[in-house]
Amino acid sequence: MDWGYINARMRGMKSRLLDHHTLDNLVLQPDLDSLESELEKTPYREDLIEARGRYAGMPAIEHALRNNFVRTFRKVLDFSKEKEALLYIRIFLHRWDVQNIKTVLRGKNIHITNEEILECIVPAGELDEVTLTELVRQPDMKAVIDLLATWRIPYATPLTSAFPEFAKNGDLGMLECALDRYYYEDALLAVKDKSRNNAMIRDILSLEVDVVNIKTALRMIRDGVAPDEARKFLLPGGRELDAKKLDRLLALHTIEDALAMLANTRYRFLSGIPEEVLRAQKISVIEKKLERYLVQEGVRLFLGDPLSVASLIGYFWAKYNEITNIRVISRCKTADFSIENLREELVYV
Amino acid sequence: MVGWEVPIGAAIAFSFGAIGTGWAQSRIGAAGAGAIAEKPETAGTIIILEAIPETLVILGFVVAAMIILMVK
Numbered sequence: 001m002d003w004g005y006i007n008a009r010m011r012g013m014k015s016r017l018l019d020h021h022t023l024d025n026l027v028l029q030p031d032l033d034s035l036e037s038e039l040e041k042t043p044y045r046e047d048l049i050e051a052r053g054r055y056a057g058m059p060a061i062e063h064a065l066r067n068n069f070v071r072t073f074r075k076v077l078d079f080s081k082e083k084e085a086l087l088y089i090r091i092f093l094h095r096w097d098v099q100n101i102k103t104v105l106r107g108k109n110i111h112i113t114n115e116e117i118l119e120c121i122v123p124a125g126e127l128d129e130v131t132l133t134e135l136v137r138q139p140d141m142k143a144v145i146d147l148l149a150t151w152r153i154p155y156a157t158p159l160t161s162a163f164p165e166f167a168k169n170g171d172l173g174m175l176e177c178a179l180d181r182y183y184y185e186d187a188l189l190a191v192k193d194k195s196r197n198n199a200m201i202r203d204i205l206s207l208e209v210d211v212v213n214i215k216t217a218l219r220m221i222r223d224g225v226a227p228d229e230a231r232k233f234l235l236p237g238g239r240e241l242d243a244k245k246l247d248r249l250l251a252l253h254t255i256e257d258a259l260a261m262l263a264n265t266r267y268r269f270l271s272g273i274p275e276e277v278l279r280a281q282k283i284s285v286i287e288k289k290l291e292r293y294l295v296q297e298g299v300r301l302f303l304g305d306p307l308s309v310a311s312l313i314g315y316f317w318a319k320y321n322e323i324t325n326i327r328v329i330s331r332c333k334t335a336d337f338s339i340e341n342l343r344e345e346l347v348y349v
Numbered sequence: 350m351v352g353w354e355v356p357i358g359a360a361i362a363f364s365f366g367a368i369g370t371g372w373a374q375s376r377i378g379a380a381g382a383g384a385i386a387e388k389p390e391t392a393g394t395i396i397i398l399e400a401i402p403e404t405l406v407i408l409g410f411v412v413a414a415m416i417i418l419m420v421k
Contacts, residue, residue: 004380012387079386 001084003307009079010311013072014302016043017322020348026326027342032057032333039326044068059119061330065323066122072319073124076312088201088309091187092316096125098183100132101148101155102176108141109172127153141175158182177233184209188237197309200301204313206239207297211290213238214267215283217249221258222281227251240265255281269293292347295321299349321347355420359413366409373402 018026022042029035039048039061047064055063073093080089100121107117114136121136123129131151138144145163149156162178165171187205191198213234220230227250234246241249245265252258256278263271270286277285295317302314325346332342381395 002376002379004376005383008380008383009387012384015388 001082003085003309003311006080006085007306007311009076010302010315011306013076014311014315014318017318018042018326023322023325023329023346023348026329027339027346029333032061032330035330035333036061039064044326047071058330058334062327065326069122069319069323070124073316076315080312084197085309085312087190088197088312090126091190091201091205092313093125094183094187096122097127098125098155098179100125100127101135101144101159102179104132104135104144105141105159105175106172107136108138108144154186155179155182173233177235180212181235184235184237196305200304200309201313203239204298204301206237208294209235210238210241210267211294213241213246214249214262214290215287217246218255218258218283218286220250221252221255222283240267255283255286259286267293295347296349318349321349351421355416358420359416362416363406363409363413366406366412370402370406373405374399377402 026035026038029038036048036052039045044064047068048060051060051063051067054060073096077086077089077093080086100123103120104117107114107120117136118133121129121132123132127135135144135147138147142163145156145159149160158178158181159175162174166174184205188202191201191205216233217230220227220233227247230250231247234243234250236243238246249258249261252261259270259273259278262268267290270289273286273289298317299314299321301310302318304310304314328345329342332345377399381399384391385395
């Protein structure tokens with residue numbers, strides 16, 4: 001397969017991502033209105049003008065970012081016609097399908113309105129807006145899963161298997177974990193053959209699995225959940241933390257011990273967490289560090305071999321990070337957040 | 350009197366140059382098309398880059414011509 005065309009387009013698209021200086025300029029804006037004016041000078045202009053026709057303030061920015069995100073991924077899907085590229089793109093896009101199904105299920109679980117659920121959906125995956133709207137229209141969670149099964153959408157399989165347990169204890173985490181497990185197992189299976197590109201995708205997927213597992217394990221340790229119970233929420237296929245290491249991690253009693261154990265792995269950067277954070281058991285600080293690491297590793301792929309899938313995956317991560325950064329900035333502009341604190345929240349890559 | 354080796358030699362010199370050029374231009378062309386799709390202002394540079402491997406086939410042609418004209 002000739003990756004030259006895709007790589008050139010990805011590099012062209014990446015050159016339009018906001019640089020450090022532009023992002024810093026957004027951070028320095030005093031309020032939401034000036035932030036919107038600054039955003040109009042960036043490639044988000046069209047989406048922002050379109051969104052302003054229907055919304056104002058924060059919702060307008062949210063919709064503009066969402067539309068831009070969806071449009072970007074559809075564009076990449078449209079110009080990548082070769083089978084191998086489509087396989088890798090779909091792996092990345094399927095995570096939005098999983099995320100959207102989770103959003104619908106969460107919404108149905110807490111009985112919010114269909115409009116509110118639709119506001120939170122990002123139809124960047126293979127399930128388009130029409131399909132997702134139909135899912136949202138279903139009266140309850142069971143009906144959502146049944147409709148997925150009727151349409152033969154593969155995510156129905158893990159949900160149907162996990163539903164009885166959910167019905168018994170009402171823990172939505174069981175369904176979400178089943179979806180995640182299905183996604184990662186399916187994705188890792190799709191790239192099991194030995195090839196350079198497959199290895200690259202396997203590597204980043206396994207890293208994600210590790211990050212998800214560490215976050216889950218730390219929460220379980222903090223909440224004092226029994227290892228046997230906690231094990232149900234872990235995902236297989238991690239890069240550095242296999243089942244044995246995860247078992248040892250879950251057997252620990254404090255966050256400090258868990259981080260000390262992780263000091264022997266590639267996640268040793270977590271050892272630098274301040275003591276007061278650990279004493280207060282603020283998992284969110286650790287989670288943020290892990291997410292930052294994951295994004296940085298994903299974007300770093302862009303520097304890899306230009307005649308491989310590297311630039312494609314690197315771009316996806318960079319775009320995702322940019323959208324996240326702008327969302328953080330706009331949210332912080334509506335709250336009373338200092339510029340120094342805001343800068344700390346952003347991930348510069 | 351020239352034997353069959355001379356035209357065969359000239360053909361090899363020219364054909365390998367042409368194959369090499371074709372291969373290089375296909376790769377540059379694909380990447381160039383991608384670059385122009387995203388940044389139309391790069392079209393001029395891409396056309397120049399696309400033409401660079403032509404030197405290879407011209408060199409092959411010159412060598413082939415030299416073989417035919419000079420080997421007697």
